[in-house]
Amino acid sequence: MMFDRPARRKYFSHGMTILTGLSIVAIMVPLAAVVYQCVVLGGSVFNLDLFIKGLPYPCTPRQGVTCQQGGLAVPIVGTLELIALAALYSVPIGIGAAIFAVEYAGERASARIIGMVADVLAGVPSIVAGAFVYALIIIYDPTIVFSTFSGSIALSVLMVPIVTRTCEEALRTVPNSVREAALALGISRWKTTLRIVLVSALPGIVTGVLLAVARAAGEAAPLLLTLGDGCAHPLQGVTQEGCALPLWIFYGATSPYQNWINLAWGAALLLLLLILVLSIASRLTLDRMARRMRGE
Amino acid sequence: MSPDNPFPPPTSQTLRRVSKWGDRFFLVLVLLATAAVVAVMVALVAVLVYGSREAIESLGLSFLYTRTWNPTGNVYGIVPFAVGTLLTSAIALLIAVPLGLGAAIFLTQQAPGWLRAPVAQLIELLAAIPSIIYGFWGLIVLVPLMRYDVEPLLSKYLGWTGWFGGNPIGLDVLTASLVLSVMAIPTVTAISRDSIAAVPRSQKEAALSIGATDWEVTRRAVLPYARSGIIAGIVLGLGRALGETMAVTLVIGNRNAIPTSLFSQGQTIASLIANDFFEVANPTEVPALLEAGLILLVITLVINIGARLTLARFQAGRGVGAE
Amino acid sequence: MELSTETPKMEVQNLTAYYGESAAIQNINLTFPERRATAIIGPSGCGKSTLIRCLNRLHETAPKARVEGSVFLDGEDLYGIDATAVRRRVGMVFQKPNPFATMSIYNNVSAPLRFNGRPSREEMDAAVLRSLQQSALWDEVKDRVDAAATSLSGGQQQRLCIARALAANPEVLLMDEPCSALDPIATAKIEELIAQLKNNYTVVIVTHNMQQAARVADYTAFLYLGKLVEFGPTEQLFERPQEKLTESYITGRFG
Numbered sequence: 001m002m003f004d005r006p007a008r009r010k011y012f013s014h015g016m017t018i019l020t021g022l023s024i025v026a027i028m029v030p031l032a033a034v035v036y037q038c039v040v041l042g043g044s045v046f047n048l049d050l051f052i053k054g055l056p057y058p059c060t061p062r063q064g065v066t067c068q069q070g071g072l073a074v075p076i077v078g079t080l081e082l083i084a085l086a087a088l089y090s091v092p093i094g095i096g097a098a099i100f101a102v103e104y105a106g107e108r109a110s111a112r113i114i115g116m117v118a119d120v121l122a123g124v125p126s127i128v129a130g131a132f133v134y135a136l137i138i139i140y141d142p143t144i145v146f147s148t149f150s151g152s153i154a155l156s157v158l159m160v161p162i163v164t165r166t167c168e169e170a171l172r173t174v175p176n177s178v179r180e181a182a183l184a185l186g187i188s189r190w191k192t193t194l195r196i197v198l199v200s201a202l203p204g205i206v207t208g209v210l211l212a213v214a215r216a217a218g219e220a221a222p223l224l225l226t227l228g229d230g231c232a233h234p235l236q237g238v239t240q241e242g243c244a245l246p247l248w249i250f251y252g253a254t255s256p257y258q259n260w261i262n263l264a265w266g267a268a269l270l271l272l273l274l275i276l277v278l279s280i281a282s283r284l285t286l287d288r289m290a291r292r293m294r295g296e
Numbered sequence: 297m298s299p300d301n302p303f304p305p306p307t308s309q310t311l312r313r314v315s316k317w318g319d320r321f322f323l324v325l326v327l328l329a330t331a332a333v334v335a336v337m338v339a340l341v342a343v344l345v346y347g348s349r350e351a352i353e354s355l356g357l358s359f360l361y362t363r364t365w366n367p368t369g370n371v372y373g374i375v376p377f378a379v380g381t382l383l384t385s386a387i388a389l390l391i392a393v394p395l396g397l398g399a400a401i402f403l404t405q406q407a408p409g410w411l412r413a414p415v416a417q418l419i420e421l422l423a424a425i426p427s428i429i430y431g432f433w434g435l436i437v438l439v440p441l442m443r444y445d446v447e448p449l450l451s452k453y454l455g456w457t458g459w460f461g462g463n464p465i466g467l468d469v470l471t472a473s474l475v476l477s478v479m480a481i482p483t484v485t486a487i488s489r490d491s492i493a494a495v496p497r498s499q500k501e502a503a504l505s506i507g508a509t510d511w512e513v514t515r516r517a518v519l520p521y522a523r524s525g526i527i528a529g530i531v532l533g534l535g536r537a538l539g540e541t542m543a544v545t546l547v548i549g550n551r552n553a554i555p556t557s558l559f560s561q562g563q564t565i566a567s568l569i570a571n572d573f574f575e576v577a578n579p580t581e582v583p584a585l586l587e588a589g590l591i592l593l594v595i596t597l598v599i600n601i602g603a604r605l606t607l608a609r610f611q612a613g614r615g616v617g618a619e
Numbered sequence: 620m621e622l623s624t625e626t627p628k629m630e631v632q633n634l635t636a637y638y639g640e641s642a643a644i645q646n647i648n649l650t651f652p653e654r655r656a657t658a659i660i661g662p663s664g665c666g667k668s669t670l671i672r673c674l675n676r677l678h679e680t681a682p683k684a685r686v687e688g689s690v691f692l693d694g695e696d697l698y699g700i701d702a703t704a705v706r707r708r709v710g711m712v713f714q715k716p717n718p719f720a721t722m723s724i725y726n727n728v729s730a731p732l733r734f735n736g737r738p739s740r741e742e743m744d745a746a747v748l749r750s751l752q753q754s755a756l757w758d759e760v761k762d763r764v765d766a767a768a769t770s771l772s773g774g775q776q777q778r779l780c781i782a783r784a785l786a787a788n789p790e791v792l793l794m795d796e797p798c799s800a801l802d803p804i805a806t807a808k809i810e811e812l813i814a815q816l817k818n819n820y821t822v823v824i825v826t827h828n829m830q831q832a833a834r835v836a837d838y839t840a841f842l843y844l845g846k847l848v849e850f851g852p853t854e855q856l857f858e859r860p861q862e863k864l865t866e867s868y869i870t871g872r873f874g
Binding site: 006009010012013016017019020021022023024026027028030031033034037038041092093094095096097099100101103104112114116117118119120121123124125126127128129131132134135136138139157160161164186188189190191193194214217218219220221224225246249250253254261264265268271272275276279 | 314318319321322323325326327328329330332333334336337339340343344346347348394395396397398399401402403405406415418419421422424425426427428429430431432433435436437478481485507509510511512514532535536538539540541542546566569570573574585586589592593596597599600601604608
């Protein structure tokens with residue numbers, strides 16, 4: 001086949017190039033469509049009220065009835081609470097496991113196993129994480145099964161593998177000369193690891209945390225099973241039902257009320273912007289790390 | 297030593313005594329963190345087994361072959377949802393693999409250097425968009441599009457295949473599959489890209505030197521070498537599709553029955569759990585739902601571990617042959 | 620200089636060091652006299668680096684590394700006490716300068732104080748000043764001690780590393796091919812430095828450059844394939860070598 005009809009083969013090759021290029025275009029279409037929709041529909045409610053007002057009474061505009069736009073203050077605060085708690089558990093655990101894998105296990109099999117466990121955990125469906133936390137907490141205290149606390153644990157299950165993996169990679173990029181320089185000065189091992197190596201790898205670690213936060217901020221499925229619906233009662237305690245942005249989008253999207261649907265688009269746009277900002281921030285810190293490693 | 301020594305001898309300083317306890321305590325903390333990560337992995341399975349024990353005991357194996365899900369009658373079977381899950385994932389892959397692999401090929405072989413990084417980042421952005429937003433968009437934009445424009449056409453021209461029976465309302469297995477494919481593509485693309493990039497230049501150059509066209513180089517020299525990595529990427533994309541919840545829940549129609557056509561409303565395991573959990577009428581349903589979750593977990597674990605091991609072997613292998 | 624009249628600062632007895640199953644050095648017996656510079660020379664792969672890294676117990680941080688035998692500092696067995704404590708008494712300067720990239724010049728030099736104790740600001744200032752003077756870097760950086768350490772040239776960075784090692788107040792300073800990454804002018808500056816440092820510290824220097832050993836060291840040890848071939852006053856080793864192997868190496872017949 002390789003040695004006949006060179007012209008036809010060439011045209012075929014060009015054709016395949018076009019086809020593969022079209023794949024890229026085809027992939028960009030849903031991306032553009034989703035972003036466009038969020039911007040257009042979400043933009044109409046994107047004003048200051050969106051951030052400071054509470055949720056509106058559900059209603060659909062009709063003869064003689066105007067609906068309030070309302071705002072997302074409650075879900076926003078709820079999401080911030082959830083992420084803060086989830087980060088509180090997942091970041092130390094993730095960094096600790098990464099430190100063990102790189103600094104103590106090094107090249108041994110246990111390091112690769114930890115990495116493998118992290119990768120596999122990253123592939124666990126988020127709804128299963130929610131079901132797991134539900135089943136776990138119901139053993140200990142059924143009254144707090146639907147709560148902000150519960151939701152934060154579910155989110156941390158999703159965050160831990162991301163933090164572990166990215167932290168591990170960041171630590172591995174720190175050259176051994178740094179560790180040797182510190183050890184040779186008589187600095188104890190734990191201080192070398194914590195105050196010199198970790199500090200050196202900090203941009204990479206921050207990137208990992210930002211990525212994990214971006215993932216957790218957008219997850220609705222695990223919260224469906226653990227958060228309950230506390231959107232009507234803002235700022236309750238951590239053991240009470242809570243509210244979150246992505247979960248609220250689900251409620252708003254499936255509701256028959258036009259003002260809630262509009263607000264849900266606003267929330268979708270807000271989430272997109274949040275994730276965009278976190279993405280850019282993580283890329284910037286990664287660049288800073290690369291520059292620092294080159295000694296600039 | 298010499299009288300005009302400019303440097304006075306070092307003075308003693310107060311340095312803290314070296315204690316082993318700092319190192320020991322730190323090691324304990326770090327070990328605990330590591331144990332926690334491993335424990336989560338183990339606990340996932342263990343806790344779900346415990347939570348679903350009532351269902352496992354009372355239903356036994358019938359859970360795996362019963363075709364109905366009826367809480368009021370205490371009849372629980374995973375078949376409709378397993379079918380729904382597999383069907384939507386299969387169709388999603390059917391779309392995602394050519395597109396994702398095509399994109400990966402274009403990015404690594406053809407695309408000019410300045411185009412690669414931005415496009416790759418855009419594709420990663422696709423992966424970063426939350427599932428709920430895809431679901432919302434699917435519900436408001438894609439569903440009407442399918443219902444009024446695409447599906448009538450499909451019914452008209454391809455109805456003879458038997459796959460497109462029934463009245464299309466847009467909320468169906470097909471739409472769900474489309475949304476899933478969008479979410480699987482970035483995984484397939486990213487891993488395929490890495491696998492193709494790992495192919496040593498010598499392979500490409502050898503093919504080029506005997507007069508192969510670009511496409512022939514890709515097809516005959518590059519892809520076979522990268523094959524196991526690409527397959528691992530596809531399997532990981534499958535794993536992602538199997539577990540997707542919010543996007544699917546909003547567009548699949550939520551009917552607890554085996555879909556008979558692509559226009560049928562259906563339900564995946566993930567969407568079943570999402571839909572039924574919050575409004576559980578009969579308390580016996582909860583253990584059954586947890587058992588469904590356990591099954592989903594086991595399936596995705598097996599797929600993920602298999603794919604990761606294959607990928608690890610592929611990456612180790614390339615180290616041997618690469619230059 | 621008579622070996623018999625010198626006080627041994629460090630002593631190595633029957634030292635064998637392994638990486639996994641293979642021994643990089645075997646049965647080394649050596650003394651390092653106090654306040655003198657001792658050079659370790661030999662062809663590539665003869666175990667010079669491994670030997671010097673056993674002196675501050677850095678060898679054991681490598682994967683699958685193992686040590687048999689003893690190393691004594693002022694008569695104390697270094698393998699019987701905490702490794703971190705050993706490294707506070709035996710400092711090291713590496714082949715490639717490795718200042719902490721995230722820190723300023725001042726913070727680099729004061730690092731051993733800050734991480735190993737609770738120094739006051741005055742103590743740190745005094746130590747930084749003294750260390751930078753001792754490493755002949757003070758005049759060049761006195762106006763910019765808060766600048767990033769990476770803003771210095773290679774030769775300056777190496778002197779910074781020397782200052783940092785000195786700030787830890789060691790008794791012995793190990794130098795593992797400290798000039799091999801530097802240009803001739805920077806090298807000359809550091810060789811000058813060693814002549815001064817000898818007055819206060821015991822120096823052990825690994826070098827692949829025989830002329831450097833001849834210039835700088837009071838005593839020289841010649842290693843070949845992991846074994847100690849000859850050890851003695853530098854002048855004697857170079858002009859009247861006792862072993863045939865030493866003579867071959869010095870006259871350039873191999874290595």
